[in-house]
Amino acid sequence: MRAIQFITHETDTISYVEGARLALEGGCRWVQLRMKDASDDEVRKAAAEILPMCKSHDAVFLLDDRVYLVKEVGADGVHLGKNDMPVDEARRVLGEEYIIGGTANTFDDIKRLWQQGADYIGCGPYRYTTTKKNLAPVLGIDGYRSIMQRMEEAGINLPVVAIGGITAEDIDEILATGVKGIAVSGTILRAEDPKEEMCKLINNQQNEQ
Numbered sequence: 001m002r003a004i005q006f007i008t009h010e011t012d013t014i015s016y017v018e019g020a021r022l023a024l025e026g027g028c029r030w031v032q033l034r035m036k037d038a039s040d041d042e043v044r045k046a047a048a049e050i051l052p053m054c055k056s057h058d059a060v061f062l063l064d065d066r067v068y069l070v071k072e073v074g075a076d077g078v079h080l081g082k083n084d085m086p087v088d089e090a091r092r093v094l095g096e097e098y099i100i101g102g103t104a105n106t107f108d109d110i111k112r113l114w115q116q117g118a119d120y121i122g123c124g125p126y127r128y129t130t131t132k133k134n135l136a137p138v139l140g141i142d143g144y145r146s147i148m149q150r151m152e153e154a155g156i157n158l159p160v161v162a163i164g165g166i167t168a169e170d171i172d173e174i175l176a177t178g179v180k181g182i183a184v185s186g187t188i189l190r191a192e193d194p195k196e197e198m199c200k201l202i203n204n205q206q207n208e209q
Helices: 016-025 040-056 067-073 087-094 107-116 140-154 168-175 194-208
Strands: 004-007 030-033 060-064 077-080 099-104 120-123 160-163 181-184
Touching (some): 016 040, 016 194, 030 040, 060 067, 067 087, 077 087, 087 107, 099 107, 168 194
Parallel strands (some): 004 181, 077 099, 120 160
16 A cells, blocks of 8 residues: 555646656655546546556556446556445456555445455545545544544454545644555645655655654
8 A cells, every 4th residue: 555645636737647747756656547527538548648657656556436447548446436336346347456445434434345345445535625525524633533443443454545635734643543545636736846745745654654
């Protein structure tokens, strides 16, 4: 599990592909191509550019949602939202060698994903963010503490990746709850220097370990 994950997004000045490039050059080694409103052909085109960049940086490359494109584009796996294909169904399609993650907002979500065979959990939001605006409640640090405690009590040993409006200053406190990773998107792309911001996040995470 790579501790800092980048989820693609686009801004007025940065494309999905350019964002992935900046994240990789900043030290990120896990990229999820998320293009919710794009066509399959647009995803294929972006994946064709991002995949070789990920390979050259020894980075994991996942698609968001589109299970049926994973093998075609050469991705390492898929991340599934709460309204996407169930994890166990995706596993039947892809097989055991592919990474499958799922989105959770509550402990019950995590338990369900664990039972379905997810490899990791993307859990949030930490604070309100437009990329996760349909998830409630906002967890905050106490939410992660509670969820991690309940997972331990239930014997659920899955890596949890926190997501949702997280900045470099939040990392120490979040990782102290037992969360294994941090996923970022807008925090990087809105920065004055996205590559440098990713470097800062990576350094903060490494200092915490």
